[in-house]
Amino acid sequence: MILFTLLALFFAVIVLWKRARPLLTIFVLTAFWLLAAGWLTAPLLKLAQPPRPGDAPASFAPRTAIIVLGAGTIYNDDDELVPPVDMLARIAASADSYAECKRAAATCEVIVSGGNPQKHRATEADTYLPYLLRRQVPRADIVLENRSRTTYENARNVTAIVEKSNYDALILVTSAYQMPRALLDFKRFGLAPQPLVANTRHADLGLLPRYKNLVSAEIALHELIGIAQFHVYRAIGWF
Incomplete structure (x- = not known):
């Protein structure tokens, strides 16, 4: 646009x-x-x-939340609502982080944040849920936040969830291009999650x-x- x-x-x-x-x-x-x-x-x-050379690997605590931000939804050739490519990378990164977390912490949860700004048949969070389940993230450890329409609302609505759960560590999963703005929005609500970049976009020069x-x-x-x-x-x- x-x-x-x-x-x-x-x-x-x-x-x-x-x-x-x-x-x-x-x-x-x-x-x-x-x-x-x-x-x-x-x-x-x-x-x-921007490059983030100082980023350290995610560190887990007894109660860890992995926050994954939505990237929209698309219709495939069969008219099914599916995650776009960037979102598949975020789902994979959050599932891998969850698996690592379970080996190191007592409580690990994945908070999936994404409403329906595109006015499709289902919200982002609900559309992503089956993909996390296929990657061995148990439904009991997935929290759906399906009202956010913007990154700012992601941060605001996730903060409300986090404040009720007393997590010891927060890990934010999104694409490299969204990370700077997402961190600003979460900082606005008093949170400083550890950034975990799921994928980076590159230009094809020619x-x-x-x-x-x-x-x-x-x-x-x-x-x-x-x-x-x-x-x-x-x-x-x-x-």
């Missing part, structure tokens, strides 16, 4: 500003090619996914445009704008 909105704005400017039309058209086409070919998408992803690069650019812009929005809202007292 962000790229589409920018393209629509540029098109409106091109239509209204006749004198600059040739230069603006060249600029828009060049920017689109740089994004689609990965050359502009790569630095955007680098900004959205001469030919690739749809994947446009998707990655959209995701990076969404996160960067979201971080800026967080700081603006905090400054004016909305968050």
Whole structure:
């Protein structure tokens, strides 16, 4: 949506500003090619996914909660509601972390946070549940939070769950591009979970445009704008 909105704005400017039309058209086409070919998408992803060399492996405590954030849902070719690729990586990372946790701690739970912002047939959390069960996470150790529509609401609603359970350690599982904003949102509610990156996006550099690069650019812009929005809202007292 962000790229589409920018393209629509540029098109409106091109239509209204006749004198600059040739230069603006060249600029828009060049920017689109740089994004689609990965050359502009790569630095955007680098900004959205800062390296975290200081991150240590997750440490478990007697009561540990593994928080996994939703990444939407999609319909497959059979019209079934399924997790997207990035979410499958988050599910795998949280299940692996759960298995490690059970070897080291008395209580380990996975909190799955995701409502239904896309207005699909089911919420994100409910859609992800069978995938966690297939990865040997018992239903008794899964807590579903299925009302959140944004990362901010993920943090707010999960905080309400955490405050009732007296966990000793929190581990936050999400993709690299969402982690900086997610940590900001959780910090807003007084939580500092250990970050566990499930997957990282990369640009495919080349001469030919690739749809994947446009998707990655959209995701990076969404996160960067979201971080800026967080700081603006905090400054004016909305968050």
